[in-house]
Structure formats: structure tokens, C-alpha cells
Amino acid sequence: MLPISFLKGVRDCLPIAAGYFPVGLSFGISAIHAGLDPWMALAVSMVIYSGAAQFVLLSLLAAGGDSLWAIAGIVLLINTRHLFYGPVLSDRFPAAHRRLPVAFMAAALTDEVFAASLHKLDKLPADQREGWYAGLQWTGYATWVTGTGLGAYFAVDFAGESTLMMQAFGFVLPALFLALLLELAPLTRYRVLATAGAATALSLLYMPAYLAMIIGIVAAAALAGRRER
């Protein structure tokens, strides 16, 4: 059962992969321009695997940051929103059907994997969920690392590629998020969704995106909890 469900996860990752590939490619190219060796760019994507955090890491390195603790602290702060994701998904994996180690399940849990899983896991039979989820997240990882490798090792060749194609790839993830939202919106109160959007948009005026996201999520969750009392 695991291989079939795994392949379904691979298939369902295609929209995510279409979004990851050009961003991974861009990261590889940016890393070379920031002065890293190709193997270093590849190592960053393989070990850290977190898009926004990796670009911030590059900018800190390019700015001459040499304090390991300061750089690590800033980059990890960007990823704190991932703290919310595991607890939300865990209920979708009943204990009776769990075979894979939690470390394997959590290692490649990105924003996009979380969003796609939230939409799909409830619709799958319990015994197929782990396999599907593994296919989804590890296809995303492989795409990201492949994109970075191609960008880093063939940066010069890719630098002159079609701008229109890169713009098209850049629209894939926003389009995917909207499609996922349309799928989930009927299950959630409109005011909760509106609060998340408004709080995030207002926060974006004053702070970086990763902090704005956390504020949007916390504001919406607080409202949802308050309505129950």
C-alpha cells in the first residue's frame, strides 16, 4: 500500500514542485553571486531546506556577518512559524496506522507541504496517509535541491533564461495557496480568515514577511478560540 500512496503524493506535489524549482534555481544563482562555492549552495539547500531562511542567510553572509550565533538566531526566528504545523497535522495520522519515524515525517515539513496536507489528508484512507505525505514532502525536497544544484552549477547558463518563464513559475505558489484556500474556506468562519489576512497585510507594512505571517496566524487563532467562550 505504501508505494501506491507514495506515488499519489509525488503526483500531488507537482504544483508545489513547479513553484519550488524556479525558486531553488534562483537560490543557487544568488548563492554564487553572493560568493559561495556551488557545493556550499547545495549544502545549504540540503541541510536547511527552508526558502525564506536560506535567502536571509545569504544576505547576512553577503553583508559580512561573521557571528555564528547571531546569524543562526536570525535565520531560526524566520522558521518559528513551523512550530504550529506539526500539532495541526498530527491528528491526521492515527496511531494505529503509523509506521514511519516522526523524524522522517517532520524533516521536510514546509509551508507548502503543510498547506497541501491540510487539504488532502482528511480525504485519504488512514492507511494511505503516511505514504502519501512522504511522497509529497520528499518530492518537494528533491525538487528544491535539484533546482539549487542546477542554479549553482550552471548559473551562467541560466542567467539569460526567459524572464516570462521565470515570472510564470513565480505565480505558481500564490495560485496554489488561493486554490487551497478556496477548498478549505467553507470549513472555516469567514471572520477568522479575514482576520488572518488583515493582520498579515497590516503587519507587512511594518515588519518582514515571516513575522507578519506569525502575527496573522496568532490573531486568527486567538479570535477562533475566543468565539467559543
Added chain:
Amino acid sequence: MNTTSFLLTIAGIGLGTFLIRFLPFYWSLKGQGRRTLSGSWRRAINAVGPAAIVSLLTVAVWGLVEKAATSSEIVAVVLGMAAVCVGKRYLRDVAAATFAGVLVYTLTLYLL
């Protein structure tokens, strides 16, 4: 920063990122069946997922509009988003709706 410091830095960040993803997941799975969350907490946790998607969408669209050099790029974003909505309504599939939106966005950029 020399190679050793670089490797230590990415190893530290990689480990930290992994733990941020792993520990809440692990503790939640470990506590499965033993938790008795109040209604308020349960509702708040259930809202996290949809709220995260709204926040991701807001950040992504904000970035597209912020980077738009011409008004035709903003028109392309609006038409692409509309195509996702229409695609989701009639095709009833997330992937198909996504690709419909990307197709309309790209065609609009090409034609305008």
C-alpha cells in the same frame, strides 16, 4: 567566514530548523489520545491551518504586487487569481485550478 565556520553555521541552522519542525510534531503524536483540550484551544488550533494559508497567500500576493514594474503585471495578477477561482469552481480540482491561473497569468503578461 572560513569553510569550517560556514559548515558549523549551516549545521546549526539545519539542526535548529529540524527541531522546530520535529519537536511539536513528536510531542503531539506522543500525546495523541491523552489530550483533553478545551473547546477554545481546540477551535484555536483548528484555525491555525486555514489562517496560515491566508497568511501565505497574503505574503505571496503582496510580494508579486510589490515587485510589479508595470500596471499590466498587476492586471495579470488579478486575472490569474480570477482564473484560479473560476477554475476551482468549474474544474473542482486544486491542481487544475492552479495551472489555469498560471496559464492566464502568463498569457496576460505575454499579450499586454
